[in-house]
Amino acid sequence: NAGVTQTPKFQVLKTGQSMTLQCAQDMNHEYMSWYRQDPGMGLRLIHYSVGAGITDQGEVPNGYNVSRSTTEDFPLRLLSAAPSQTSVYFCASSRDGQGYGYTFGSGTRLTVV
Amino acid sequence: ILNVEQSPQSLHVQEGDSTNFTCSFPSSNFYALHWYRWETAKSPEALFVMTLNGDEKKKGRISATLNTKEGYSYLYIKGSQPEDSATYLCAFIFGGGADGLTFGKGTHLIIQP
Numbered sequence: 001n002a003g004v005t006q007t008p009k010f011q012v013l014k015t016g017q018s019m020t021l022q023c024a025q026d027m028n029h030e031y032m033s034w035y036r037q038d039p040g041m042g043l044r045l046i047h048y049s050v051g052a053g054i055t056d057q058g059e060v061p062n063g064y065n066v067s068r069s070t071t072e073d074f075p076l077r078l079l080s081a082a083p084s085q086t087s088v089y090f091c092a093s094s095r096d097g098q099g100y101g102y103t104f105g106s107g108t109r110l111t112v113v
Numbered sequence: 114i115l116n117v118e119q120s121p122q123s124l125h126v127q128e129g130d131s132t133n134f135t136c137s138f139p140s141s142n143f144y145a146l147h148w149y150r151w152e153t154a155k156s157p158e159a160l161f162v163m164t165l166n167g168d169e170k171k172k173g174r175i176s177a178t179l180n181t182k183e184g185y186s187y188l189y190i191k192g193s194q195p196e197d198s199a200t201y202l203c204a205f206i207f208g209g210g211a212d213g214l215t216f217g218k219g220t221h222l223i224i225q226p
Contacts, residue, residue, distance in 0.1 A: 033213035048213035058213050098145045101159025
């Protein structure tokens with residue numbers, strides 16, 4: 001049981017490049033979400049999903065796309081990377097988002113130069 | 114944007130002392146409140162999920178209470194130990210629950226031997 005797996009762990013991008021941060025969970029959780037962590041800001045919600053085929057925007061969605069074609073996977077796409085997207089990104093999943101806590105991945109540290 | 118406030122921002126406590134800190138959240142449209150423990154270089158781990166006014170949860174020396182009518186939750190640590198040093202995050206879910214978590218900025222707890 002691997003839990004929530006995020007890849008890559010580290011990435012450096014040039015401004016304007018695109019990339020996909022991968023997130024996979026093997027717990028059959030319906031709820032998945034992406035957060036970014038910035039100094040002094042805490043964890044902020046980017047996008048979330050309550051099941052395959054359903055996604056919605058969180059607090060800071062601009063510059064990011066998501067899709068949820070399967071229960072297991074919830075990739076986060078950066079369309080055209082900007083230095084403001086330098087951050088640590090966490091993916092998390094939960095059985096139902098209310099009665100069960102979220103399980104977090106180990107994070108992806110992204111630097112945009 | 115929902116406002117979830119945690120206080121204090123940081124706290125130094127002597128080993129063996131007990132301590133507590135606060136999470137404030139909007140009292141209307143409450144769905145659930147989560148507490149997470151976040152150790153340096155690790156991912157957040159769920160401590161408690163609280164859904165009902167008056168809820169009290171306990172795990173070892175750590176306990177939490179919930180007041181949804183006035184919009185606050187307390188986290189208590191009894192007999193602090195060095196391994197309790199971490200950032201403690203609270204996260205709020207509102208409405209029907211089909212949203213991600215809105216996090217406070219956390220309370221950074223340092224236990225001094």
